[in-house]
Amino acid sequence: MPEARNVPDHGPAPHQGAGPRPVPGQNPWVQRALTVFVIVAAFWTVRPLGPSGQGVAVAVLLLVNSVALAARHLPENRIPPRLALAWPTLGVVAAAALLGVSSTGTGYLFTYFLVGHIGVRLDPRQSLTLAALCGLLCGGVLYFHLGPGHNPLPWTLGLATGAPVLVGILNRSRRRAFDAAIAAAGSAERAARAEARTAVLTERSRIARDVHDVLAHSLAGINMQLELADALIDTGDLDRVREANQKAHSMVKESLKQAQWTVHALREDALPLVETLTAMLDTSGHRDALTVAGTVREVPSRVTQNLLRIAQESLTNAARHAPGGAVRAELTFGPASTALRIRNGPATRTVSTGAGSGMGLIGMRERVALLEGTITAGPVTEGPDAGGWQVEARIPG
Numbered sequence: 001m002p003e004a005r006n007v008p009d010h011g012p013a014p015h016q017g018a019g020p021r022p023v024p025g026q027n028p029w030v031q032r033a034l035t036v037f038v039i040v041a042a043f044w045t046v047r048p049l050g051p052s053g054q055g056v057a058v059a060v061l062l063l064v065n066s067v068a069l070a071a072r073h074l075p076e077n078r079i080p081p082r083l084a085l086a087w088p089t090l091g092v093v094a095a096a097a098l099l100g101v102s103s104t105g106t107g108y109l110f111t112y113f114l115v116g117h118i119g120v121r122l123d124p125r126q127s128l129t130l131a132a133l134c135g136l137l138c139g140g141v142l143y144f145h146l147g148p149g150h151n152p153l154p155w156t157l158g159l160a161t162g163a164p165v166l167v168g169i170l171n172r173s174r175r176r177a178f179d180a181a182i183a184a185a186g187s188a189e190r191a192a193r194a195e196a197r198t199a200v201l202t203e204r205s206r207i208a209r210d211v212h213d214v215l216a217h218s219l220a221g222i223n224m225q226l227e228l229a230d231a232l233i234d235t236g237d238l239d240r241v242r243e244a245n246q247k248a249h250s251m252v253k254e255s256l257k258q259a260q261w262t263v264h265a266l267r268e269d270a271l272p273l274v275e276t277l278t279a280m281l282d283t284s285g286h287r288d289a290l291t292v293a294g295t296v297r298e299v300p301s302r303v304t305q306n307l308l309r310i311a312q313e314s315l316t317n318a319a320r321h322a323p324g325g326a327v328r329a330e331l332t333f334g335p336a337s338t339a340l341r342i343r344n345g346p347a348t349r350t351v352s353t354g355a356g357s358g359m360g361l362i363g364m365r366e367r368v369a370l371l372e373g374t375i376t377a378g379p380v381t382e383g384p385d386a387g388g389w390q391v392e393a394r395i396p397g
Contacts, residue, residue: 032073038109039066046098046105057101064094065110072117085126088118092130096137099158100147108153111138111161119168120175127165135162205366218255221319222248253283273304273338277311277331284315286327294333303397306367307331307340310375313364314342314391324348325388337373339394343380346387364393371395 042062048055049062068091071079079087095111115134119127138158141147225248232241274296281289311329318327325345332339361377368375373395380388 028073034113035069035073038069038106038113041106041109042066046102046107048103054101058098061094061098061101062107065091065098065107065114068094069110069114069117072114072121076121085122088114088122088130089133092118092134093137095161096134096141096158097147099138099153100141104152108138108157108161112164115162116164116168119165119170120172121168124169124172127169131162131165135159202370218251218316221316222251222255224320225251250283271301271304271308273299273307274331276304276308277329277340280308280311280315281327281329284319284327286315286329289327290329290331292331292333297333299333299338300397302371303338303395306371306395307338307393309367310340310364310391310393311342313361314344318342318344318389322347322388323350326385328385334394337394337396339392341390341392343385343390344388345380345385364391368393368395371397 042065043049046058046062049058050056068087071087071091076084091114092111095107095114098107098110111134115131118130121127122130135158138161139155140158142153142158143155225244229241229244229248232244274290274292278290281287315327318325322344325347327342327344329343330339330341332341364377365375373393375391375393377389377391380386380390
């Protein structure tokens with residue numbers, strides 16, 4: 001029997017709500033170092049750079065490009081949706097303008113890194129559009145020598161500034177695939193925990209049904225006999241008192257046997273269905289009450305266990321609600337299922353007023369439902385057992 005354990009809940013996976021996950025092979029510290037390198041290299045090499053005229057324009061554009069490039073390290077949830085497209089567009093325009101106003105330097109590196117990040121941050125349609133815009137602006141600036149300065153860079157370099165977007169789009173796809181794999185792993189872990197909880201609850205339900213079948217039924221029957229013996233003492237009918245006392249003793253022995261059956265069932269040991277059912281009927285006082293139809297065969301242990309539990313419940317109910325009534329059991333081995341029908345006649349002795357737990361029929365239905373079988377229970381309206389009760393269960397296997 002599997003041991004019922006509390007399943008630990010490790011909580012949500014890390015990085016939830018903390019922005020994009022780092023993609024394997026892309027160290028964020030390396031990316032930050034490259035950003036610092038580009039900014040430092042631009043301020044070190046781009047000229048003219050001064051407090052007046054063209055130098056001021058270059059300084060302003062360098063500052064705008066540096067801010068736009070540094071903003072790529074902000075988590076996506078830190079940038080408002082309205083700015084998600086605005087700041088890359090501003091960065092592209094500022095990078096193209098820097099190429100026009102500067103005479104020398106590595107300002108073109110801003111365009112490569114910024115366009116590459118656009119491919120990661122934006123969807124492919126938007127990123128390709130901005131990359132094309134960047135290539136046309138930079139290529140046009142260099143081709144037509146726009147701006148006050150003269151830049152010796154070839155105009156084809158300006159057109160090539162849009163190429164890194166392809167690398168960005170590839171990294172975006174890798175990141176999404178990585179996130180999807182992490183999400184799938186998280187879902188699988190949560191499903192496994194839920195399945196473990198379900199297995200624990202199912203096992204608890206099975207144990208509860210078995211405990212009910214053994215303790216509730218056996219103790220209820222013994223209590224009925226002891227109450228009868230107590231009531232008969234006042235009448236002075238010692239013979240009937242002894243009879244009730246002997247019946248209580250026999251029911252105690254039967255309870256011990258039922259406890260053994262329950263232990264076997266919980267350990268999932270195989271029990272011979274026909275022999276066990278015959279012994280159960282004999283010990284309950286109904287000898288030769290079993291009829292077997294079809295070719296007897298071994299059935300799965302779960303089918304055997306549940307059919308025996310249903311028989312036990314039916315016999316207990318018959319003894320409680322129809323004392324003295326005849327009991328008949330029919331076990332039918334079909335091609336694809338095994339059926340058990342137990343029918344009892346009307347009571348021939350006084351019925352005790354004690355009520356049962358009300359869980360017997362519910363437990364039988366639960367057992368059969370777990371094995372995808374069917375069960376019917378109701379009064380007998382015709383034949384020699386009219387006025388009695390019948391339970392019929394059919395389980396595949």
